[in-house]
Amino acid sequence: MTASKQADTQIDLIWLSEQDMIDAGVTDTAKCVETMEETLILLDKGDYRMAGASANSHGAQINFPDEPEHEGMPANGPDRRFMAMPAYIGGRFNNTGVKWYGSNAENRKHDLPRSIHVFVLNDTVTGAPKAIMSANLLSAYRTGAVPAVGVKHLAVENAEEVGIIGPGVMSRTILASSLTQRPSIKRVKIKGRTPASTERTATYLREQHPGIEFTVVETEQEAIENSDILIAGTSTSQDGPMGFPYFNKNWLKPGALVLAPAAARFDDDFILEGKARLVVDYKGLYAEWFNENGPDVTYERLLGIPGNRWWDLVQDGTLKETDIANIGAIADGNQPGRTNDEEIFFYSIGGMPVEDVAWATDVYEQALVKKLGTPLNLWDSPALS
Secondary structure, eight states: OOHHHHHHHOEEEEEEOHHHHHHTTTTOHHHHHHHHHHHHHHHHHTOEEEBSTTSOBOOEEEOOOSSOSSTTOOOOOTTOEEEEEEEEEOTTTOEEEEEEEEEOGGGGGGTOOSEEEEEEEEETTTOOEEEEEEOHHHHHHHHHHHHHHHHHHHSOTTOOEEEEESOSHHHHHHHHHHHHHOTTOOEEEEEOSSHHHHHHHHHHHHHHSTTSEEEEOSSHHHHHTTOSEEEEOOSOOSSSGGGSOEEOTTTOOTTOEEEESSOOEEOHHHHHTTOEEEEESOHHHHHHHHHHHOTTSOGGGGTTOHHHHHHHHHHTTSSOGGGEEEHHHHHTTSSOOOOSTTOEEEEEOOOOHHHHHHHHHHHHHHHHHTTOSEEEEEESSOSOO
């Protein structure tokens, strides 16, 4: 084989460990918010593809039976699943990739994260892999940045008080990203499962964000009342009806922004009377969840993500689709954002693999500039072609 032929067919890629990802800037919250805003605008314009016939699927998931018939097959359990989330995002990114993860709540007993992620970034034209990445931080920081795009466009300008219900990793990255958009934040109230574990989180956050007052509260009502920004960061609640955090209309401060990347329940009459403005990361995602699961699958079975409830209301004719806005349309100036300090916003975030592709692209490009990662060779010339 000639040298030129080999050069044409050789495929090399890089492996980026978690430390490589950190060194390449995966934890740069302010930059990640900028990238997510760009991504959400591209979504609204339609310059993307995800899985499924509609190109809007969240991904493909493997679940396990409650009582497996075959030896060695795992039994169903809390958060036990495997999931592949492929996507293409256009614009300056023009890349394709897939996030792949396994999840099991039992991992916590072994000092492991509930979900363990890897990401593969591919050339969109040839399909050749460019990089394989450690992706827990990639996923966590893009998850925190998407709500912060809402903070940028929907929160009151002088927001000072934040309420957190469910102070896990997701809420921590949302708070960090939100602070890049509203440095005016002075106080944070935290409602967790137990006072002891919640105080440990508060101690961690005090170290991360000196100068901000962190207080552990006993009820969701205390977290909600007087808060300018609310973070619903859990899929379970000890206080709320149906086991979801409940944002009672009488507790919400005028001008409040509720960020809901997990479960949240709102009063239907408050929504149907137009008392709150409804925003989602992208309507196509909720339409596809409805199509995939059918009208008989309630939003409670879809983890309580409020956008699914709103889409149900659209399908039964009690809410108009135009009553729901894409955050990308607001960010791009095609729909109005906040028009006064009294408006209440509910922002539902389902999370999409296009966001992983976009942030992976930026981190990968920084890794190349900094010469990070371990080179890998797929082949010099394919054995079969």
